[in-house]
Each structure stands twice: as structure tokens, then as C-alpha cells.
Amino acid sequence: MKPKILLVEDDANLVELLRYNLESAGFDVVQTGDGEEALMLADEEKPDLVILDWMIANLSGIEVCRRLRRAPETASLPIVMLTARADEADRIRGLETGADDYLTKPFSPRELIARIHAVLRRLRPALAGGALDYAGISMDTSAHRVTRDGQAVPLGPTEFRLLRHFLEHPGRVFSREQLLDAVWGRDVYVEQRTVDVHIRRLRKAINGEGEGASALPDVIRTVRSAGYALDREAH
Known part of the structure; x- marks a missing residue:
């Protein structure tokens, strides 16, 4: 059974690149570029991890992260946040909001997948096999x-x-x-x-x-x- 990733990103080119690499790495991928839809999909699809961009439509990634952490059903859902914001204060804000890891753009898909595996080993060891x-x-x-x-x-x-x-x-x-x-x-x-x-x-x-x-x-x-x-x- 493949681990399921909810990819919340609105850059079409980046989505195509990440989807290809994630699926090649053995993940199922569900994608949206809308913050409100991301909350709905997190509830309906029961993903094993969320890749969450900071800047998305309707709700910011920070607000999506905050709401996921407030809901009992998704409070422990692993979240990796993506952002073009490289300032230390922004990284700290993302982590304090509840992200389990934080990756600044640009990044390599290999690094993201390595971060995903690290987070899953730490928070969802069952998925490591x-x-x-x-x-x-x-x-x-x-x-x-x-x-x-x-x-x-x-x-x-x-x-x-x-x-x-x-x-x-x-x-x-x-x-x-x-x-x-x-x-x-x-x-x-x-x-x-x-x-x-x-x-x-x-x-x-x-x-x-x-x-x-x-x-x-x-x-x-x-x-x-x-x-x-x-x-x-x-x-």
C-alpha cells in the first residue's frame, strides 16, 4: 500500500515536477493549489503527509497548517512546508505553527523526498515498512x-x-x-x-x-x- 501525499502547490510547473518524482519514489499523490480545498482533501483523502506551499489561493499555507493542527483528526498529520521565504523569522514561524519540516525554494526533488522519508521515519515509522x-x-x-x-x-x-x-x-x-x-x-x-x-x-x-x-x-x-x-x- 503506497503512502499518500497531499501536495498543496499552485505552481503548475513545480506540481508537474514534484508529482513525477513523488510517484517515481512510490507515493500516491493528491494535489490542489487551493487552501480551502486542501483542508477538505486532508479530511476526505486521509493522506500520510502534506507538502504545503506557503503562498496559495484562498487560505495561506500558514493558516492551513494552523487549522490542520487544531482539528483532532489531523493534529498529528506530518506537514512539510515549502516557501520562497528564506528569512529565519519566517522559518521559525512556519515551524511554530506546526510544520514538521521546512524547505525553501529553489530545492531539488531529491532533497524533498529525503526530507519526506525522514519525517515519516520519525512520525510514522509504520510507513517505513x-x-x-x-x-x-x-x-x-x-x-x-x-x-x-x-x-x-x-x-x-x-x-x-x-x-x-x-x-x-x-x-x-x-x-x-x-x-x-x-x-x-x-x-x-x-x-x-x-x-x-x-x-x-x-x-x-x-x-x-x-x-x-x-x-x-x-x-x-x-x-x-x-x-x-x-x-x-x-x-
């Missing part, structure tokens, strides 16, 4: 193995992908449509109720086979009219 851990659940993505509290958890391919997506974004609520896009892919037609079927299978696998009740606490939270989340407080 290897092992994912949350609430006693451990996934070895290389060996394709899952355990909970040390006990093996057998999963089908779809349940494995579904759990991996949850483990990469613990605590975040995903709608059925978002899970379909992330796990099945946008080019595949699957009915939304299929998500419910696989959620039930995943629950049964990771919660155990208790008599009448799960042997282990349920860590998949159902949010009415919203979707599902992997949450240690679900039960």
Missing part, C-alpha cells in the same frame, strides 16, 4: 505474519490488507468508501457492505473465539454513520 504494532497486535509485513499478545492470528489476504491499513493509521476513523479505495483500490467495483463482511471476519480473527463473547477485548471501533477505526479503547 517492516513491523507494525498497536494494542498488542503485531504485523510483520515482510513475512506476512500477524500475532496478538504473542498468539498467531490467521488472516485471509483481504483481512491482512485491511488490518495493515488500520495499523498504519491507528485511532483514525475510515468510512466504508475510504476503506474500499485503500484496501480494494479505486478501479475495483465492490459493494460497500462487503467492507462490513470483512470487518466481521477481521474482528473474529483478532479477538479470538470466546464462548458467547470475544476472548480478547475488541479493538475495532464502529462509529455509527461514519465507519470503523482500530482503537485500543473500542471496547
Whole structure:
């Protein structure tokens, strides 16, 4: 599953250059040059990182950054800010507003990608590959193995992908449509109720086979009219 980047930049030539390099580096890219649309996309697309230009339409990058940090759903979303402002005071302002890194123009795409990887390793180590851990659940993505509290958890391919997506974004609520896009892919037609079927299978696998009740606490939270989340407080 490719990490998703929200690219907020209104320079068409720079967008084309960055999109090419980001996609070549293994990222999915969603792009806008509008600050208000960036906030909407951050909520709808659930990106793993935002590349945010300071000077964009409708809302400045600083204001977008500030609002992302205020919203609980995006408060921990990694943000790399781009700007032509090289003054120390501007860099400090960007970082104090909530940016995790700051890159001044002009810059090389290779440096930006290196900065992105560094931020993801620091803030989203799950996306660096290897092992994912949350609430006693451990996934070895290389060996394709899952355990909970040390006990093996057998999963089908779809349940494995579904759990991996949850483990990469613990605590975040995903709608059925978002899970379909992330796990099945946008080019595949699957009915939304299929998500419910696989959620039930995943629950049964990771919660155990208790008599009448799960042997282990349920860590998949159902949010009415919203979707599902992997949450240690679900039960």
C-alpha cells in the first residue's frame, strides 16, 4: 500500500515536477493549489503527509497548517512546508505553527523526498515498512505474519490488507468508501457492505473465539454513520 501525499502547490510547473518524482519514489499523490480545498482533501483523502506551499489561493499555507493542527483528526498529520521565504523569522514561524519540516525554494526533488522519508521515519515509522504494532497486535509485513499478545492470528489476504491499513493509521476513523479505495483500490467495483463482511471476519480473527463473547477485548471501533477505526479503547 503506497503512502499518500497531499501536495498543496499552485505552481503548475513545480506540481508537474514534484508529482513525477513523488510517484517515481512510490507515493500516491493528491494535489490542489487551493487552501480551502486542501483542508477538505486532508479530511476526505486521509493522506500520510502534506507538502504545503506557503503562498496559495484562498487560505495561506500558514493558516492551513494552523487549522490542520487544531482539528483532532489531523493534529498529528506530518506537514512539510515549502516557501520562497528564506528569512529565519519566517522559518521559525512556519515551524511554530506546526510544520514538521521546512524547505525553501529553489530545492531539488531529491532533497524533498529525503526530507519526506525522514519525517515519516520519525512520525510514522509504520510507513517505513517492516513491523507494525498497536494494542498488542503485531504485523510483520515482510513475512506476512500477524500475532496478538504473542498468539498467531490467521488472516485471509483481504483481512491482512485491511488490518495493515488500520495499523498504519491507528485511532483514525475510515468510512466504508475510504476503506474500499485503500484496501480494494479505486478501479475495483465492490459493494460497500462487503467492507462490513470483512470487518466481521477481521474482528473474529483478532479477538479470538470466546464462548458467547470475544476472548480478547475488541479493538475495532464502529462509529455509527461514519465507519470503523482500530482503537485500543473500542471496547
